[in-house]
Amino acid sequence: MADKFRLPETDDGTILFNVPFPKDLKELKNMKPIIIKQPYQIDYIHSYAQDSPFFAGLANGKLLSTKCPECGYTYGTPRLHCMYCGSECDWFELPSEGFVHCFTVCHFGSEEFLPETPFTLILVEWPKVDTLFLARLVNIDPADANLDWIGMKVKAQFKRNSKFKPTDVYFVPA
Amino acid sequence: MQDVYVVSGGVSKFAKARPDVTFQAMVKEAYDYALQDIGMTFKQGVELVDGTVASYFSDHFLRQLKAGSMVHDYLGMAPKHNKRIEGGGATGGLCFQAAWESVASGRFDVCLAFGWETMSRVNTWKGNEFIALASDVNFDYPVGGFYSGYYAMMVTRHMKEYGTTVDQMALVSVKNHNNAYHNPYAQKRMKIKIEDVRNSEMVAWPLTMLDICTMSDGAAVMLFVNEKGLNKLEKALGGARLKPSKVTGVGGGMDAMRMSDRPHGKVPLLSHEKASDYKNLKYPGVHSFRSGRMASKAAYEMAGITDPLNQIDFIELHDAYTSSEIQTYEDMGLCKYGEGGGFVKSGAPFMPNLDYGYKFPKQGLIPVNPSGGLIACGHPVGATGLMQGVFAHWQLQGTIAHHFGDPALQIKNAKRGVIHSHAGTGTYVTVSILEKGF
Numbered sequence: 001m002a003d004k005f006r007l008p009e010t011d012d013g014t015i016l017f018n019v020p021f022p023k024d025l026k027e028l029k030n031m032k033p034i035i036i037k038q039p040y041q042i043d044y045i046h047s048y049a050q051d052s053p054f055f056a057g058l059a060n061g062k063l064l065s066t067k068c069p070e071c072g073y074t075y076g077t078p079r080l081h082c083m084y085c086g087s088e089c090d091w092f093e094l095p096s097e098g099f100v101h102c103f104t105v106c107h108f109g110s111e112e113f114l115p116e117t118p119f120t121l122i123l124v125e126w127p128k129v130d131t132l133f134l135a136r137l138v139n140i141d142p143a144d145a146n147l148d149w150i151g152m153k154v155k156a157q158f159k160r161n162s163k164f165k166p167t168d169v170y171f172v173p174a
Numbered sequence: 175m176q177d178v179y180v181v182s183g184g185v186s187k188f189a190k191a192r193p194d195v196t197f198q199a200m201v202k203e204a205y206d207y208a209l210q211d212i213g214m215t216f217k218q219g220v221e222l223v224d225g226t227v228a229s230y231f232s233d234h235f236l237r238q239l240k241a242g243s244m245v246h247d248y249l250g251m252a253p254k255h256n257k258r259i260e261g262g263g264a265t266g267g268l269c270f271q272a273a274w275e276s277v278a279s280g281r282f283d284v285c286l287a288f289g290w291e292t293m294s295r296v297n298t299w300k301g302n303e304f305i306a307l308a309s310d311v312n313f314d315y316p317v318g319g320f321y322s323g324y325y326a327m328m329v330t331r332h333m334k335e336y337g338t339t340v341d342q343m344a345l346v347s348v349k350n351h352n353n354a355y356h357n358p359y360a361q362k363r364m365k366i367k368i369e370d371v372r373n374s375e376m377v378a379w380p381l382t383m384l385d386i387c388t389m390s391d392g393a394a395v396m397l398f399v400n401e402k403g404l405n406k407l408e409k410a411l412g413g414a415r416l417k418p419s420k421v422t423g424v425g426g427g428m429d430a431m432r433m434s435d436r437p438h439g440k441v442p443l444l445s446h447e448k449a450s451d452y453k454n455l456k457y458p459g460v461h462s463f464r465s466g467r468m469a470s471k472a473a474y475e476m477a478g479i480t481d482p483l484n485q486i487d488f489i490e491l492h493d494a495y496t497s498s499e500i501q502t503y504e505d506m507g508l509c510k511y512g513e514g515g516g517f518v519k520s521g522a523p524f525m526p527n528l529d530y531g532y533k534f535p536k537q538g539l540i541p542v543n544p545s546g547g548l549i550a551c552g553h554p555v556g557a558t559g560l561m562q563g564v565f566a567h568w569q570l571q572g573t574i575a576h577h578f579g580d581p582a583l584q585i586k587n588a589k590r591g592v593i594h595s596h597a598g599t600g601t602y603v604t605v606s607i608l609e610k611g612f
Contacts, residue, residue, distance in 0.1 A: 033193045033194050035193050038237070040237060048312060051312050077313050079435070102330045102331035102460055104326030104330060104379050105376075107376045107377055108299070108322070108377050109299070109302065109318060109319075109320040110299060110302045110319050111297070111299040112319075113319070121317065121318055122327075123433065123460060130437070131434050131435050132460070134314055134434055147330065147333055147334050150330065150331070166312070166313050166314075166316050166317050167318075
């Protein structure tokens with residue numbers, strides 16, 4: 001009875017109905033590699049944790065960051081603990097208008113963002129804020145990219161339907 | 175602390191894709207080369223190597239965890255000690271220094287460092303996504319995570335601060351591709367001109383395809399020993415005299431992962447610089463790599479280098495981007511901050527003996543990337559820093575002609591070389607100094 005048992009065959013996954021094979025096993029060293037497609041997909045349960053107020057702020061049309069109550073260091077991108085004195089920082093609202101510190105126009109990108117190319121990335125600076133903020137700059141012609149964009153006054157705008165990503169805020173020339 | 179020497183190394187030919195070998199077998203190609211170069215057998219390797227250090231960056235490319243152990247056992251090293259080093263683009267440089275540490279401490283007399291990356295396992299744009307995951311996934315990656323974009327932002331600021339030009343960046347590409355023309359290990363061996371760089375496809379303004387290194391499959395290994403290990407090897411090889419390089423300096427540094435967090439403060443000075451050189455400079459901002467400066471400073475101090483331009487014979491520099499090579503000249507004190515563009519234009523980092531189709535007033539003062547660097551050799555991340563070490567070792571041995579089958583890239587009477595390894599926007603940098611040790 002045992003030799004009659006067969007695992008049921010399925011038609012999912014990789015199927016190659018005929019795999020060429022030599023009679024002489026010595027020939028196997030001349031074999032070309034078998035290359036197959038292996039899909040891999042994951043849904044993470046990602047917590048924004050102590051950064052969450054930033055995303056709640058974006059959903060409410062506010063660009064938030066943090067400031068150290070001990071040493072006064074003011075961050076353009078929030079971090080709950082000051083990198084200079086280790087104290088817990090307080091939240092504050094950044095001004096909606098800032099300036100382009102540097103920029104690029106991406107004509108290629110990571111797979112996730114390829115459909116959005118060309119897109120413009122900027123680091124935003126504000127007077128009296130010690131660090132910068134990474135964002136997209138829109139409503140500007142990517143073909144016009146030039147160094148005079150540095151120093152340009154830009155204004156924060158917010159997506160109405162928040163996606164809970166840092167791109168819920170974006171900048172336009174002010 | 176014990177003196178540490180490099181006695182041998184090997185590199186697999188870097189290629190866009192190596193579907194014909196698994197990563198283990200690819201590393202073995204480089205290892206076999208290193209063994210045969212000093213007349214050692216595989217069995218002698220098994221007997222004499224005390225432990226290994228594995229260098230590879232991303233688990234995503236292989237979707238295989240513990241890959242380092244798999245190479246270690248493929249090379250016959252089980253059940254000896256092995257550990258894995260990971261630090262983005264600087265993985266290879268960090269591995270070099272981890273191997274140095276294991277030998278300098280006396281824990282091992284003979285240590286094998288091996289590294290590789292198999293980046294062809296996904297398409298280029300998925301690969302860029304994996305690499306961009308080495309940026310803050312709350313604040314940076316989702317905005318348009320793309321390392322070429324990050325470096326492009328850094329260089330637009332460098333251009334604005336100092337007047338650095340795209341043609342100066344293109345010269346780095348001209349130099350490195352033309353050098354690689356004489357290096358059979360390189361992936362891209364091309365004689366190109368400035369206009370070829372500028373006319374190639376724009377990737378992230380102002381960086382074009384030819385301003386940026388490519389993804390590769392490749393492996394490299396290096397064999398490190400102390401005096402005792404050297405004696406053991408020479409005895410096992412029937413009294414042969416090896417031609418080692420001595421590691422005389424190591425330095426490392428890092429900077430905040432988010433570029434936005436980089437401060438605007440003061441320059442950590444090298445011994446030949448003065449505070450007055452940088453009166454109005456806000457440092458590092460996003461235009462310079464503070465980690466590169468810290469790594470250089472520590473390595474120079476250890477090796478007693480006070481005048482890098484005149485005390486170093488060549489540098490293998492992590493040129494993932496033409497722009498970052500220019501920024502790194504400054505970090506390493508080859509010129510002052512702000513003078514990197516002029517430095518390449520002067521011809522100083524070009525090979526003295528090659529014709530690049532341009533006239534330079536100071537050609538060959540201190541060759542940078544004689545091998546062709548990452549831009550032309552390729553950048554299989556975990557292998558890259560060790561590849562630099564192997565090429566530097568061959569330069570100091572004077573054996574480039576033997577290994578490359580072409581003497582063009584041999585630096586005459588090279589006594590001291592530097593290798594520089596760099597991770598994402600300068601989040602890790604290592605600088606290691608090798609000197610002729612025989």
